Amino acid sequence: xxxxxxxxxxxxxxxxxxxxxxxxxxxxxxxxxxxxxxxxxxxxxxxxxxxxxxxxxxxxxxxxxxxxxxxxxxxxxxxxxxxxxxxxxxxxxxxxxxxxxxxxxxxxxxxxxxxxxxxxxxxxxxxxxxxxxxxxxxxxxxxxxxxxxxxxxxxxxxxxxxxxxxxxxxxxxxxxxxxxxxxxxxxxxxxxxxxxxxxxxxxxxxxxxxxxxxxxxxxxxxxxxxxxxxxxxxxxxxxxxxxxxxxxxxxxxxxxxxxxxxxxxxxxxxxxxxxxxxxxxxxxxxxxxxxxxxxxxxxxxxxxxxxxxxxxxxxxxxxxxxxxxxxxxxxxxxxxxxxxxxxxxxxxxxxxxxxxxxxxxxxxxxxxx
Amino acid sequence: xxxxxxxxxxxxxxxxxxxxxxxxxxxxxxxxxxxxxxxxxxxxxxxxxxxxxxxxxxxxxxxxxxxxxxxxxxxxxxxxxxxxxxxxxxxxxxxxxxxxxxxxxxxxxxxxxxxxxxxxxxxxxxxxxxxxxxxxxxxxxxxxxxxxxxxxxxxxxxxxxxxxxxxxxxxxxxxxxxxxxxxxxxxxxxxxxxxxxxxxxxxxxxxxxxxxxxxxxxxxxxxxxxxxxxxxxxxxxxxxxxxxxxxxxxxxxxxxxxxxxxxxxxxxxxxxxxxxxxxxxxxxxxxxxxxxxxxxxxxxxxxxxxxxxxxxxxxxxxxxxxxxxxxxxxxxxxxxxxxxxxxxxxxxxxxxxxxxxxxxxxxx
Numbered sequence: 001x002x003x004x005x006x007x008x009x010x011x012x013x014x015x016x017x018x019x020x021x022x023x024x025x026x027x028x029x030x031x032x033x034x035x036x037x038x039x040x041x042x043x044x045x046x047x048x049x050x051x052x053x054x055x056x057x058x059x060x061x062x063x064x065x066x067x068x069x070x071x072x073x074x075x076x077x078x079x080x081x082x083x084x085x086x087x088x089x090x091x092x093x094x095x096x097x098x099x100x101x102x103x104x105x106x107x108x109x110x111x112x113x114x115x116x117x118x119x120x121x122x123x124x125x126x127x128x129x130x131x132x133x134x135x136x137x138x139x140x141x142x143x144x145x146x147x148x149x150x151x152x153x154x155x156x157x158x159x160x161x162x163x164x165x166x167x168x169x170x171x172x173x174x175x176x177x178x179x180x181x182x183x184x185x186x187x188x189x190x191x192x193x194x195x196x197x198x199x200x201x202x203x204x205x206x207x208x209x210x211x212x213x214x215x216x217x218x219x220x221x222x223x224x225x226x227x228x229x230x231x232x233x234x235x236x237x238x239x240x241x242x243x244x245x246x247x248x249x250x251x252x253x254x255x256x257x258x259x260x261x262x263x264x265x266x267x268x269x270x271x272x273x274x275x276x277x278x279x280x281x282x283x284x285x286x287x288x289x290x291x292x293x294x295x296x297x298x299x300x301x302x303x304x305x306x307x308x309x310x311x312x313x314x315x316x317x318x319x320x321x322x323x324x325x326x327x328x329x330x331x332x333x334x335x336x337x338x339x340x341x342x343x344x345x346x347x348x349x350x351x352x353x354x355x356x357x358x359x360x361x362x363x364x365x366x367x368x369x
Numbered sequence: 370x371x372x373x374x375x376x377x378x379x380x381x382x383x384x385x386x387x388x389x390x391x392x393x394x395x396x397x398x399x400x401x402x403x404x405x406x407x408x409x410x411x412x413x414x415x416x417x418x419x420x421x422x423x424x425x426x427x428x429x430x431x432x433x434x435x436x437x438x439x440x441x442x443x444x445x446x447x448x449x450x451x452x453x454x455x456x457x458x459x460x461x462x463x464x465x466x467x468x469x470x471x472x473x474x475x476x477x478x479x480x481x482x483x484x485x486x487x488x489x490x491x492x493x494x495x496x497x498x499x500x501x502x503x504x505x506x507x508x509x510x511x512x513x514x515x516x517x518x519x520x521x522x523x524x525x526x527x528x529x530x531x532x533x534x535x536x537x538x539x540x541x542x543x544x545x546x547x548x549x550x551x552x553x554x555x556x557x558x559x560x561x562x563x564x565x566x567x568x569x570x571x572x573x574x575x576x577x578x579x580x581x582x583x584x585x586x587x588x589x590x591x592x593x594x595x596x597x598x599x600x601x602x603x604x605x606x607x608x609x610x611x612x613x614x615x616x617x618x619x620x621x622x623x624x625x626x627x628x629x630x631x632x633x634x635x636x637x638x639x640x641x642x643x644x645x646x647x648x649x650x651x652x653x654x655x656x657x658x659x660x661x662x663x664x665x666x667x668x669x670x671x672x673x674x675x676x677x678x679x680x681x682x683x684x685x686x687x688x689x690x691x692x693x694x695x696x697x698x699x700x701x702x703x704x705x706x707x708x709x710x711x712x713x714x715x716x717x718x719x720x721x722x723x724x725x726x727x728x729x730x731x732x733x
Contacts, residue, residue, distance in 0.1 A: 009401070009402050009412055010405070011405060011409050011410060011411050012409055014411075050411055050412070050413065110655060111655070111658040111661065111664070111699060112658075112699025116701050117701070120701075141434075145662075146662060147662055148701070149467065149701045150434055150438045150447050151463060151702045152701055152702040154438060155702075183435060186437075187433045187434070187435040189433060190431040190433055191431065191434055191437060191445075193616075195612075195613070195616060198393070198398075198426065199426055199427065201397040201398070201423075202397055202422070202426040202427050203423070205397070205419050206423050210431065226659075230605055230659075231606055231609045232609070238398070242398060266655070266659045268655060269654070269655060271597070301642075324704050
């Protein structure tokens with residue numbers, strides 16, 4: 001209520017008129033009707049309605065709808081949020097059941113480690129019928145690198161169908177698979193190709209309308225967010241501003257439409273005095289944008305996934321593999337898995353790479369405090 | 370920029386013109402609040418402007434994966450591939466090279482990289498029915514002189530390599546005249562070539578393949594270790610230019626890369642060595658790897674074809690003697706795997722091996 005009218009997102013001419021009429025703080029506009037404001041400030045009725053909508057969003061029309069949410073209510077709400085399985089049980093556990101709808105996650109990794117594979121897997125798995133514990137939604141795939149090859153989508157979709165058929169055999173859910181065929185899976189993945197950052201920004205402006213027309217969309221991926229923003233920019237502050245604006249819009253869409261949003265990011269080498277570390281690209285401030293960050297990396301011949309940032313799950317690392325059918329758990333004897341994990345943990349290089357960026361994040365938080 | 374063709378409200382149109390905004394890019398690069406101040410417009414009007422501008426840039430509606438799969442969108446043709454000129458290698462790569470994207474061919478010297486590239490330059494000239502794209506190729510040399518003699522030999526023996534192509538079809542193609550050779554001795558001439566000269570050839574429909582042999586040579590000699598950041602920037606720009614060429618003309622780009630021994634421990638995490646576990650990594654580091662769609666690694670083994678495949682002795686007339694391997698290090702649509710091949714007088718051929726034979730190689 002103490003906010004100054006001058007700081008509102010309004011046209012300067014209107015702001016000048018409001019301040020001229022004595023409406024200096026937001027509190028001054030409280031319980032003023034649009035008609036009164038029109039006369040007081042000498043603006044049109046349309047303008048005054050707009051002003052009030054900006055100052056008191058929603059509450060202005062629907063009365064006292066804005067209220068506090070209690071933590072328990074949010075917990076209930078989150079329980080009803082479904083998550084999209086990756087088909088790798090270990091990875092699902094790390095993520096808290098899979099990729100959550102309504103949330104954003106960043107997936108980082110070196111080329112060829114499986115970022116695109118995971119995105120394709122999720123785009124297919126989003127469509128698993130509710131009777132099989134799926135989300136039964138549609139997917140949007142925004143490709144900036146040209147790595148979305150439909151041949152691979154077909155492989156993964158066929159394997160997912162096979163998987164559900166086997167479950168179907170066990171539990172005998174009749175008819176559940178009727179609408180779950182290769183054709184429907186493919187026709188429910190909406191593909192956009194953006195060649196540069198301008199096209200990507202434009203696409204994000206158009207997404208609200210698209211999602212309004214396609215309310216069943218539950219998964220949206222930008223593969224990758226890094227590619228269009230890693231060249232063409234002389235001035236890095238412009239890049240930071242655009243990236244943050246983009247992420248903000250996507251975060252908003254995620255919660256408004258209950259969509260799981262995945263952004264993939266490249267890795268880059270940061271040189272420090274005598275050693276070099278593998279860190280996610282796009283700079284330090286980008287690390288704060290996404291509430292969750294999953295890093296995929298190689299350890300010898302084994303792929304590992306590691307949740308390095310999350311406000312809800314504890315940090316953990318698990319092995320996974322990609323077969324011709326898609327994402328899977330590592331089929332090793334338990335002892336071998338634990339052995340490979342412990343060897344991975346003891347390997348200082350990798351752990352350092354993760355720890356280091358983590359530690360620096362903490363440092364920055366302290367700086368802010 | 371002509372704003373009149375956009376369906377903007379008259380008041381918004383006037384504001385945009387008054388603010389002297391030059392391009393749609395400028396509008397999208399500004400935040401909503403900045404636009405409101407700059408154009409003196411209300412929030413709703415700015416939203417309207419952003420949407421109209423965005424729609425003018427994104428004209429194509431959403432495509433479903435099903436449409437892609439059925440080849441219904443000519444602008445995203447994923448069903449056509451460029452053949453390598455050998456059915457076994459094509460099968461190994463699921464039909465050949467995709468039309469859009471950078472394919473990298475890495476390997477030690479004398480592994481057969483240039484041979485494969487030359488065969489691609491010939492294969493692209495066949496009609497689509499025979500795996501080609503019915504157009505020529507640009508071959509950019511940065512290391513050696515172009516092996517013109519060897520090319521002539523390959524051309525004269527095409528009938529042996531491709532017996533399935535009718536003689537009259539083969540005779541109608543002037544193979545030698547459709548390969549445009551460029552020598553780029555430094556980065557500047559390379560940039561000139563890819564940003565000016567090649568687009569001209571492509572827009573005339575003369576060329577549907579670009580080979581860059583090799584991308585590593587220029588970058589490895591022109592930059593010292595301390596110039597890593599400048600080098601990375603140049604690599605990104607080159608990558609972006611090649612990507613643009615590739616997607617606007619539906620043209621595969623093949624880049625030859627050298628390899629480097631992986632001695633530095635930190636480099637071990639950069640990627641996988643693939644299932645054959647050669648202790649070498651493609652040169653140029655992560656920045657370049659991020660630009661590559663398909664990474665293939667070729668190498669020669671110490672074995673001869675007879676040692677490994679005695680049953681093929683009858684066919685030796687068309688096989689070379691040294692057994693070589695081609696490996697997929699990463700590709701969005703192919704699992705890590707490898708395939709044997711040989712180089713003979715008439716060209717490059719894959720060898721069909723069964724699983725047991727492949728496995729025995731892994732163990733040795």
